[in-house]
Amino acid sequence: MNEKRKRNAEKKRSPRQEEKYLKKELKKLNPKRNRIKGWLEFTGVEVPDTIEHIDLIKLAYKEFKNIPERIPDNPRPIDLHSCYNVIINWDKRVRVKPKKKEKKQKKQKGFKPRATGIFTTDMNAKIAAFYRSYEWRKLRMVVLKKYGARCQCCGATRADGVSIHVDHIKSLRKFWELRLVEGSLQVLCEVCNHGKGNWDDTDWRDTLTAEYNAMMAEG
Structure with a gap:
């Protein structure tokens, strides 16, 4: 029918x-x-x-x-x-719609306004403390030595005027247990990392390595 x-x-x-x-x-x-x-x-x-x-x-x-x-x-x-x-x-x-983002933040559990007007959560404070920890800084250096200070998504380096980040492939908020697992980390420039956000868990490590090696072989 x-x-x-x-x-x-x-x-x-x-x-x-x-x-x-x-x-x-x-x-x-x-x-x-x-x-x-x-x-x-x-x-x-x-x-x-x-x-x-x-x-x-x-x-x-x-x-x-x-x-x-x-x-x-x-x-x-x-x-x-x-x-x-x-x-x-x-x-x-x-x-980006700031008002919509702010409204979403207010619904999050543990939402607390700061005196400065910038909003935070208990999880934000936990993550901030983690990034200041010795364990994270030590692991970050291990990853940078392993892969080099080159973005594994776009190939940019500090010579291109960007900062290099060590990124958690899976969102740190959702997969807190992977925070110190070396296999869950990749190197991204600040632009690719900010663009990736928390919604994208693409693993760029093998992709760039193969392409970069091929380019170097041709050159």
């Missing part, structure tokens, strides 16, 4: 309705597609609604590499895969 209704609906749709239907189906097909399209439109690039998904990614990759400083918070990817990861998360960094 549902198939019959669907066929009848397709017959009755006007060209304009068909266009709207197609847009709706594309939107349902892949939510990430719309975020990439939104990023391109944000940078002034017009994108057809019917563009193939792979062509959309390639277009975003081309435009992303050609924009020098239009969105300074974005790292410069060295391949299509890392570019895709950065682009689909662009709106989480560029379109």
Whole structure:
């Protein structure tokens, strides 16, 4: 019965309705597609609604590499895969809504306002104390010696004017038991680390190592 209704609906749709239907189906097909399209439109690039998904990614990759400083918070990817990861998360960094974020913080357990007006939680204090601990500083140096002071996502170093961070691949808030596990750490520049946030647990270690070694072999 549902198939019959669907066929009848397709017959009755006007060209304009068909266009709207197609847009709706594309939107349902892949939510990430719309975020990439939104990023391109944000940078002034017009994108057809019917563009193939792979062509959309390639277009975003081309435009992303050609924009020098239009969105300074974005790292410069060295391949299509890392570019895709950065682009689909662009709106989480560029379109931040402070009021909404503050409202979410107030709902968190242990929320306490400071006298300065900056809000914190018990977990924030716990994490801050952890990053000051001797155990963490010692482990951080072990990781930097192992991988080198090069971002394992975009390949940037201190020579590129960025700070180098030792990042917990999985969110420290959600996986507190992994805080001192060497295997759960990777090296990222400040831009990639801030862009990654707590929602992305991509392990960039093997990806960059293979690509960087290949580039060095070609050079």
